[in-house]
Amino acid sequence: MSLVVIGSMAFDALETPFGKVDRIIGGSATYVAWSASNFYKPIKAVSIVGGDFPKEEFDKLTERGVQFEGVEVVHDGKSFFWSGRYHMDMNTRDTLVTDLNVLAQFNPQLPESYQDCEFLMLGNLVPAIQKSVIQQLRKRPKLIVMDTMNFWMETAMEDLKEVIGMVDVLLVNDAEARQLSGEFSLPKAAMKIQAMGPKYLIIKKGEHGALLFHGKHVFFAPALPLEEVFDPTGAGDTFAGGFIGHIARTKDISYENMKTAIIVGSAMASFCVEKFGPQRLQSLTKKEIDDRMDEFVELVNFDIDLVGA
Amino acid sequence: MSLVVIGSMAFDALETPFGKVDRIIGGSATYVAWSASNFYKPIKAVSIVGGDFPKEEFDKLTERGVQFEGVEVVHDGKSFFWSGRYHMDMNTRDTLVTDLNVLAQFNPQLPESYQDCEFLMLGNLVPAIQKSVIQQLRKRPKLIVMDTMNFWMETAMEDLKEVIGMVDVLLVNDAEARQLSGEFSLPKAAMKIQAMGPKYLIIKKGEHGALLFHGKHVFFAPALPLEEVFDPTGAGDTFAGGFIGHIARTKDISYENMKTAIIVGSAMASFCVEKFGPQRLQSLTKKEIDDRMDEFVELVNFDIDLVGA
Numbered sequence: 001m002s003l004v005v006i007g008s009m010a011f012d013a014l015e016t017p018f019g020k021v022d023r024i025i026g027g028s029a030t031y032v033a034w035s036a037s038n039f040y041k042p043i044k045a046v047s048i049v050g051g052d053f054p055k056e057e058f059d060k061l062t063e064r065g066v067q068f069e070g071v072e073v074v075h076d077g078k079s080f081f082w083s084g085r086y087h088m089d090m091n092t093r094d095t096l097v098t099d100l101n102v103l104a105q106f107n108p109q110l111p112e113s114y115q116d117c118e119f120l121m122l123g124n125l126v127p128a129i130q131k132s133v134i135q136q137l138r139k140r141p142k143l144i145v146m147d148t149m150n151f152w153m154e155t156a157m158e159d160l161k162e163v164i165g166m167v168d169v170l171l172v173n174d175a176e177a178r179q180l181s182g183e184f185s186l187p188k189a190a191m192k193i194q195a196m197g198p199k200y201l202i203i204k205k206g207e208h209g210a211l212l213f214h215g216k217h218v219f220f221a222p223a224l225p226l227e228e229v230f231d232p233t234g235a236g237d238t239f240a241g242g243f244i245g246h247i248a249r250t251k252d253i254s255y256e257n258m259k260t261a262i263i264v265g266s267a268m269a270s271f272c273v274e275k276f277g278p279q280r281l282q283s284l285t286k287k288e289i290d291d292r293m294d295e296f297v298e299l300v301n302f303d304i305d306l307v308g309a
Numbered sequence: 310m311s312l313v314v315i316g317s318m319a320f321d322a323l324e325t326p327f328g329k330v331d332r333i334i335g336g337s338a339t340y341v342a343w344s345a346s347n348f349y350k351p352i353k354a355v356s357i358v359g360g361d362f363p364k365e366e367f368d369k370l371t372e373r374g375v376q377f378e379g380v381e382v383v384h385d386g387k388s389f390f391w392s393g394r395y396h397m398d399m400n401t402r403d404t405l406v407t408d409l410n411v412l413a414q415f416n417p418q419l420p421e422s423y424q425d426c427e428f429l430m431l432g433n434l435v436p437a438i439q440k441s442v443i444q445q446l447r448k449r450p451k452l453i454v455m456d457t458m459n460f461w462m463e464t465a466m467e468d469l470k471e472v473i474g475m476v477d478v479l480l481v482n483d484a485e486a487r488q489l490s491g492e493f494s495l496p497k498a499a500m501k502i503q504a505m506g507p508k509y510l511i512i513k514k515g516e517h518g519a520l521l522f523h524g525k526h527v528f529f530a531p532a533l534p535l536e537e538v539f540d541p542t543g544a545g546d547t548f549a550g551g552f553i554g555h556i557a558r559t560k561d562i563s564y565e566n567m568k569t570a571i572i573v574g575s576a577m578a579s580f581c582v583e584k585f586g587p588q589r590l591q592s593l594t595k596k597e598i599d600d601r602m603d604e605f606v607e608l609v610n611f612d613i614d615l616v617g618a
Contacts, residue, residue: 222529
């Protein structure tokens, strides 16, 4: 059995109020893999890269139990490239460059070895490709988690809705939840989106935490108040990786366990933003993860002693 | 022993995306009293009103254990009037009218009967008046909680800092914490503000919850995701009232108990926004408060089951 992750593997150029990098490893599949591999293996990646993607990056992830049979290497092509600049509040950013490069011709063919997929993480990508991967799996995975973004709502809404109808858990941010549902109130947006298919909806609010909706239930996970947010790139993918990694490890897809999975995702995201790109994730120890989980418990834990004048 | 509350008692005119009222009871002392009186009595108010302030409003609060000996009535004057319009996101608003009226001449003389003050809640007001009330108390209260706003940072920063140096708990919103400290990061802002005097700092983030800082400790209380936010006016004062009401009831000023007090404040604020002005607070039952506290427990409660790939 395995966790299959589909997404981009890419280069990013980043500018934040704290510094600048011209070329650093990025991509949704990369971040998900770095994050989830703390909790589960094997992870089987589906992606496409150019001949410029460094062998060392594959090697480092291979050591952590990530497999790449489903990653197409186009030797005379260039990897996907994204460049962005963050504003002071780190919640908003401008995209400066998007070079699809080899991603423009991405049409993944799932290797036979990926048919043991028990958990499927659809990283942010063209909805039609996300759909194709679901359809290529002969046995439906135990849980399908999907990430997406506003860009697909503007350019491929019909395809997007079709994929949303096929998944169990949808991950979007608050603005995207509003855009997708046409509702400003998040609880109302959550009801409408659940009616589109997914039984679980996670709304990410960046530094303001994340909400998990399921039927009429709602759970809130805070973000850790951080002294320094160095670079938010990949935080959402890292969150998704921690979420699916915890679910895959425990093989428990209950609502109760998803709450814990969201705290794991929040903890992983809080590391991601401490350095440029996936660097912080690459140096992470189990002890550091355990300690940060304890910080989350302390952050929200209170004794209830009820009222009466 | 008593809880003394100082603040405005006023009329508001409000416009939200959901409706409009031309004249409704408002003021920080009013909201604090409605909220705190669910948990504690007697509450002794310090304020000033004009001859136009309705006797029925005093009567309704008197029934709940609120006393008004320290409230000056200027029979030929008009009560403070504020008018504002909320934007769609309900987190931002424009002030349309501010008529200080009798508040301009407010120079409270604390009645002798208020000297039994055990807990002091300084609602948002001119810092010099807040200071005067502290100085008039011969015995320092067990806990002094202070609310303030950006307006005083712009017009009376020296006075404001002096009062901040005299209190135990300061309540501000995130923008105000940044303005007061000159730090963008909230944990850094919290360290600087604690160095100004208050050992406890509560940073309110509206629909994104509230943070309690104490030394290096931090606690986060979510806001309940609400289907309808009808009118946010008074939510901050109502939060403060729930906080100080719980502390006064339990007489426990520990950090642990302040966590619970913040959840109580959040629960009370979640009611406040459901109707215009203090209307919802006026119809509240103990059962409703207990049920909402349970919702908060459900909102953040999770089982921790730790990691290991």
